[in-house]
Amino acid sequence: MTRVHGGFANRMYRLDTDQGSFAVKELNVADRRWTYRVEDVFRLERAAFAAGIPMPEPISADHQTLVHRWVDGEKVPEAPVSEAYAFEVGEILARIHALDVEWTASTEEPTPQDWPVLAQRAAETDQPWAGELACQVDTFLAIAHFVDTCERPGPVVLTHKDIQPWNLLARDGRPVILDWELSGLLDLSGELGSTALSIAKGPGLDTIDPTIFRAVLNGYTNAGGALPPPGPSWFAYLIGGWLGHTRWNILRALAGTEASTGPDLALSHESARAGIQGLPDLYARLPALQTLLA
Template structure:
């Protein structure tokens, strides 16, 4: 029987082992594993470490194709990112079939064992050696502003409307129904969720509106500092899974909030990123709190989906536990309108 690590190496023609897998980090949609080998020459080169992303909630193959296309277009413009590797059959996503001989602790489903579980979809990327981006470093801020401008150039000509994830958020009736289910499930944060729904969720929802179709680009859609590592050759942009249609203005606004420290409100960092973006030819302009519609929608939708996951009997216990923790954390991360207003006023002076 193949070990899971050896099976993945075989699927991607990485060469002889032995290969080992170690968990690295868990995100909302996937678990990252480090696949390590002896570095022998193979069809994929001589690398000895790779990043395996286990997709915990299934796979949208069209989304993977968009990711690959945008990453390749961005690379031609000089944006460094991990390669998304095709398998032996030329596909960018692979399925660990339960009959393939993969051995893992899958009793609790994907994301809960000692290696990717049989029945999971996986993607393989270059392993990037680097340190987290320092958002206090002016050079890193300048790099990010330039990079976002290049991304928007690479993604020009988008015609497909953005996903509803970025365009709308739960209405009062949807929140009320979810809150009732959370109460019935006896979640310890039910009262906190109720207060959140009555205050922050209601306030921010009033700013969530559909995007202007004339402002659409194909872009990364997760431009947060934690998705940048600084390697020997400079910053590298990671985690392209969400690539798709977005308003350039709204993605810029959302990224400025993230790179200025969120609710900590380092306005000068946001201004520096905006200047670098404009100097590099970025066409989007932030025009007050309404430009932050995407930020508000995604923040509110994240609370909703994690609350739904936390009480969903169809997912694993590990996934419910993760969702429960994320609900509590995310309610504290939701943008404060006052912080957003100060940031938008400051960066508005750039244009």
């Protein structure tokens, strides 16, 4: 079994056997950000795979380990994908949303507001990004307030929730959807906005291709999906998810020791700095991002 480095939340291994190759994911059990609904997610994955959604075959799952059949493909870079690829991603989303899988709604916790405390702890422990965080405390509090109060128009759909470049492969130029652990109920606008923006832009926000963004939405409607009304809710889930990811990595960095599961400590520092620098820019561009929905 060979370690595959680079995971942002868990640890991945490739297992080669006489029955084929498998992706073995060791779930982070030390400081998980959410309760992982292993049975529910596995049931959704099995239904999606049976319906022909392009994804690795789910083999087994428990609260420590996930096993899928290994899928070879090209990594998707953080850059605008082709229009055909984006169109097919939109079609896949519509097909996922049409699945009939039982799922029990769960209560979401309010967005944490402890950014002043985190900034103080970062300064006291001489974190390399402490000064940057201290300068952005008010912005992070404003972002948390936006995430909690932004009106979601609905409908709520059962979906993947995390279709980003690092959770995609290209096989013969077509998408393969990886990493379903975040699956659950989500306002449709948040799913569409997060997915479309993530595959229509480069590493920052200066290279957004509106044609690719629209291709995702065109694919969605082509497969029978209906678009929700435009508004800031299209980007609230993306902003909130990145906010939670940044806070989690800040807490990992403040601990000063590398946990036995989850990302390496160096990657947590990298993710923390990326969020501290990138989130204020993303939040400031919210009005401009909404023009993509016109």
